[in-house]
Amino acid sequence: xxxxxxxxxxxxxxxxxxxxxxxxxxxxxxxxxxxxxxxxxxxxxxxxxxxxxxxxxxxxxxxxxxxxxxxxxxxxxxxxxxxxxxxxxxxxxxxxxxxxxxxxxxxxxxxxxxxxxxxxxxxxxxxxxxxxxxxxxxxxxxxxxxxxxxxxxxxxxxxxxxxxxxxxxxxxxxxxxxxxxxxxxxxxxxxxxxxxxxxxxxxxxxxxxx
Numbered sequence: 001x002x003x004x005x006x007x008x009x010x011x012x013x014x015x016x017x018x019x020x021x022x023x024x025x026x027x028x029x030x031x032x033x034x035x036x037x038x039x040x041x042x043x044x045x046x047x048x049x050x051x052x053x054x055x056x057x058x059x060x061x062x063x064x065x066x067x068x069x070x071x072x073x074x075x076x077x078x079x080x081x082x083x084x085x086x087x088x089x090x091x092x093x094x095x096x097x098x099x100x101x102x103x104x105x106x107x108x109x110x111x112x113x114x115x116x117x118x119x120x121x122x123x124x125x126x127x128x129x130x131x132x133x134x135x136x137x138x139x140x141x142x143x144x145x146x147x148x149x150x151x152x153x154x155x156x157x158x159x160x161x162x163x164x165x166x167x168x169x170x171x172x173x174x175x176x177x178x179x180x181x182x183x184x185x186x187x188x189x190x191x192x193x194x195x196x197x198x199x200x201x202x203x204x205x206x207x208x209x210x
Contacts, residue, residue: 001108001128004041005172005180009033011060012176018108018127019047025106029053029125029132030174031064038064050105051076052091055134055174056119057083065091078103080114083121086149097123115162117155118143124162130170131184137162137171139179142193145209156205159197163188 006015009032017038019026026047031038042049049072052065057079069075069091077091080098084090097103099114103125111126115136122143125132135143136158145152167185187194196205 003128003130003172006034006037006041007176007180008037008064009060013060014172014174014176014180015064016132016172017041017047018105018110019045020107023107024048025050025108027051027053027105027108027110028068030055030061030134031068032061033064035064035067039067048106049075050108051078051103053097053103053110053125053132054079054083055124055132055136056080056122057086058119058135059088061134061174062087069093080121080123082116083119083149086119099123113161115158116151117145117158118147118150120149120151120154122158129168130172131162131165132172132174133162134174136174137187137191137194138173138175138177139171139182139187140191141177142191142209152206152209155209156197156202159194159205160200163194163198 004017013032016029024047073092076093076095078097081096097112101112103110113124115124118135165184169184171182
């Protein structure tokens with residue numbers, strides 16, 4: 001599997017393209033702000049877009065969805081149901097994702113980890129030796145928990161879960177905060193929030209994120 005990171009828009013969002021090198025079947029994660037740049041790469045590489053994957057439903061992560069669904073009304077868009085309420089307009093084909101599910105996007109196989117906290121429906125997508133963490137986990141940071149529907153307690157539980165992932169697993173965050181890419185091994189050592197969760201220091205975690 002191949003992947004490409006795109007830094008787009010005024011908030012340093014990351015969108016991602018994942019594709020199978022042989023079949024050219026692809027998925028896009030969190031298309032936002034400048035979807036035409038994603039489309040340009042798709043066309044350049046001869047990719048066949050199979051689906052849109054959303055880590056959560058905040059506008060800065062979903063505002064490019066309509067660009068792709070207008071071009072293909074049958075294109076499935078995946079999002080956890082707990083975040084449906086935040087969508088201003090629902091895509092023609094909106095499908096739920098569930099914790100532990102293995103999505104099939106052509107030749108791609110993508111795992112789903114439900115990681116609520118930043119939003120109730122936040123998920124991370126696991127594929128090709130990496131985890132696409134959206135606004136749950138950043139390089140050296142964690143997602144905000146002062147927004148409607150967010151929960152510091154839920155984020156702690158999500159970080160406990162993420163702290164159990166193998167050290168060599170790549171971290172692909174949803175924004176360029178402190179860096180564009182890392183590994184869970186590095187984050188377990190240097191990310192305060194992941195360190196606290198890994199050590200079971202719940203009260204300190206909750207105090208730190210608020």
